[in-house]
Amino acid sequence: MDKDIKPAVCVDSDGRFVYACFQNEKAKNKSLEQGELWEYLPEGGRVLPVEGIRIKKVSEKQGWIELLTDSVKGDSSGETVQKEKISAAGTVLEKLEQIIKKRRQEMPEGSYTSHLFSKGGEKIRKKTGEEAVELILAAKKEEISYEAADLIYHLIVLLVWEDIPLSDVLSELESRF
Numbered sequence: 125m126d127k128d129i130k131p132a133v134c135v136d137s138d139g140r141f142v143y144a145c146f147q148n149e150k151a152k153n154k155s156l157e158q159g160e161l162w163e164y165l166p167e168g169g170r171v172l173p174v175e176g177i178r179i180k181k182v183s184e185k186q187g188w189i190e191l192l193t194d195s196v197k198g199d200s201s202g203e204t205v206q207k208e209k210i211s212a213a214g215t216v217l218e219k220l221e222q223i224i225k226k227r228r229q230e231m232p233e234g235s236y237t238s239h240l241f242s243k244g245g246e247k248i249r250k251k252t253g254e255e256a257v258e259l260i261l262a263a264k265k266e267e268i269s270y271e272a273a274d275l276i277y278h279l280i281v282l283l284v285w286e287d288i289p290l291s292d293v294l295s296e297l298e299s300r301f
């Protein structure tokens with residue numbers, strides 16, 4: 125991996141884990157300048173903001189970066205929500221949500237996500253339904269995992285289309301524990 129890219133861990137003032145990501149110099153500097161967490165995405169080599177995590181302090185450690193947050197804000201309402209709501213398990217899904225939101229804003233050519241947004245809600249719902257059918261028809265474990273991933277991706281596209289933050293769905297699931 126590029127020497128510039130380091131693992132970064134965001135913690136709250138009690139030292140509790142909030143978020144983990146990669147950062148390069150650009151992501152670190154943007155986090156410092158804007159007081160909001162920015163991360164480096166190795167899969168696309170891009171630097172993107174992580175919505176809702178404010179950054180108070182950035183410390184260079186040996187081989188990694190520690191970021192201190194003072195609050196985690198809700199996506200749509202702007203309300204401060206419990207930091208615990210951003211869990212390690214939700215990280216991948218939240219990252220995917222960020223990428224999908226960015227595609228909706230920028231609509232880059234050649235992006236499948238932009239293609240779905242350009243077709244609109246009916247197409248997105250139809251594709252989500254098709255992916256659900258492909259999942260129930262999958263037989264082998266690997267096929268089921270693959271189809272489940274396709275369905276989750278399309279489901280998040282649908283949520284972004286409807287302006288429903290993924291955190292609302294995660295909170296609903298959490299409330300059922």
Ligand SMILES: N=c1c2ncn([C@@H]3O[C@H](COP(=O)(O)OP(=O)(O)OP(=O)(O)O)[C@@H](O)[C@H]3O)c2ncn1[C@@H]1O[C@H](COP(=O)(O)O)[C@@H](O)[C@H]1O
Binds near residue numbers: 167223236
């Ligand atoms: N997770 C996914 C993901 N899962 C499935 N797919 C796409 O979903 C499509 C499903 O295949 P189908 O054969 O059913 O559909 P299709 O024939 O390609 O399309 P239609 O003509 O039916 O609309 C494939 O083109 C897959 O590439 C995804 N496309 C994108 N992502 C994520 O979204 C990010 C942004 O992708 P782009 O928008 O393409 O840059 C990527 O980095 C990924 O993280």
